[in-house]
Amino acid sequence: AQKITQTQPGMFVQEKEAVTLDCTYDTSDPSYGLFWYKQPSSGEMIFLIYQGSYDQQNATEGRYSLNFQKARKSANLVISASQLGDSAMYFCAMREVFSGGGADGLTFGKGTHLIIQP
Amino acid sequence: DGGITQSPKYLFRKEGQNVTLSCEQNLNHDAMYWYRQDPGQGLRLIYYSQIVNDFQKGDIAEGYSVSREKKESFPLTVTSAQKNPTAFYLCASSNSGLTKNIQYFGAGTRLSVL
Numbered sequence: 001a002q003k004i005t006q007t008q009p010g011m012f013v014q015e016k017e018a019v020t021l022d023c024t025y026d027t028s029d030p031s032y033g034l035f036w037y038k039q040p041s042s043g044e045m046i047f048l049i050y051q052g053s054y055d056q057q058n059a060t061e062g063r064y065s066l067n068f069q070k071a072r073k074s075a076n077l078v079i080s081a082s083q084l085g086d087s088a089m090y091f092c093a094m095r096e097v098f099s100g101g102g103a104d105g106l107t108f109g110k111g112t113h114l115i116i117q118p
Numbered sequence: 119d120g121g122i123t124q125s126p127k128y129l130f131r132k133e134g135q136n137v138t139l140s141c142e143q144n145l146n147h148d149a150m151y152w153y154r155q156d157p158g159q160g161l162r163l164i165y166y167s168q169i170v171n172d173f174q175k176g177d178i179a180e181g182y183s184v185s186r187e188k189k190e191s192f193p194l195t196v197t198s199a200q201k202n203p204t205a206f207y208l209c210a211s212s213n214s215g216l217t218k219n220i221q222y223f224g225a226g227t228r229l230s231v232l
Contacts, residue, residue, distance in 0.1 A: 033218055043163060043195070043206060045223035046160075091160055095219055105151055105176050108160030108223060 003027065004092050004109035012093060012115050013082055020067070020078040021112050023092035029053075031097040034075040036066065039089040048090075051075055085115045120145050124224035130232050131203060132197065133135050137198040139194045139227045140211035148213060150192035151221060153176060164207075167192055196229065204231050 005024045013019045025034065036048040051059045051066045059066040072092040079086055093106040122143045133136045143150065149168045153161035161174030167186040168184050181200025186192055192211075194201045208222040 035220070037223075043208075043226040043228075045208060045210070047220055047222065050218055050220060082160045095161075105153075105163035105166050107163070108162070110158070 001110075003107045004094055006092055006109035006112050008112045009110075010113040011113070012117055014118050015116050016081055018031070019079040019082050019086070019114065019115065021079075021090050021092075023075045023077065023109060025073050025075060025092070025094050027073075027094065027096050029096040029098050033095045033097075035093040035095070036042070036064070036067070036075075036077045036093045037093060038086075039091060041088070045091070049077065082116050084116050084118060087093060087114060089113050122209060122211055122222060122224035124207075124227050127225070129227055129229045131229060132150070132232050134198045136195055136197050137203075139207055139229070140207075141188055141192045141194065141224060142189060143192075143209075143211040143224075145222065145223075146189075147211035148189070149185070149211060149219075151210045151212075152182070152184065152192070152194045153210065153229070154175075155208060155209045161208060164194065176196075195208055203229055205229060226231060 003026050032053045034051045039044045048065045049059050049061045049066050051068045058068050063080045065078045089111045091111045092109045126142045136175040142200035152164040155161050162178050164182050164183045173184050173186050183195045204227050208226045209224045212219050212221045
């Protein structure tokens with residue numbers, strides 16, 4: 001079973017609209033972290049936002065917010081007032097503190113290709 | 119500027135040849151990682167190192183080798199045993215040990231087989 005599922009392979013959104021990118025995860029680890037990264041066509045991965053499993057409030061970073069619904073194992077990224085420069089691949093990722101076997105690596109979803117239209 | 123430098127940006131490998139991808143960081147991070155990305159896919163962990171002179175296999179380590187002789191450097195060798203090496207390779211670093219273990223990435227190396 002996939003640990004990170006991103007069900008939207010691609011999305012088209014009008015500039016200035018809000019965007020929600022879906023992410024569901026699967027873990028039995030009580031301690032984990034959830035991350036969102038942006039990958040422009042240049043290829044590098046840009047960190048956007050982090051949510052810890054014990055965090056009481058949803059994370060926010062500028063125009064980015066994370067809609068964390070722990071019981072549903074959902075960690076959707078919300079981008080407010082989208083801009084043309086937001087066009088990119090977006091990846092959801094998870095780090096399991098205990099189940100990962102001590103590994104520090106992240107488990108990534110397959111990504112969502114977001115295209116912002118003028 | 120602090121960051122992670124990967125070189126070269128593009129690399130071509132001949133059959134039976136080993137090639138080495140460079141990754142250098144000046145962020146003073148303890149941990150470093152190598153990921154592989156295939157078209158239309160997410161990243162998969164190849165190797166990681168939490169401290170100098172120590173490294174661990176990730177999910178897809180077969181056909182790859184690494185070394186960590188210096189804190190700043192974590193080169194990846196793609197050996198001839200890796201039968202399908204064509205991919206985009208990304209190096210990352212972080213301060214390890216906490217749940218909020220934000221990994222910062224380099225610009226990547228695209229490897230192709232001639």
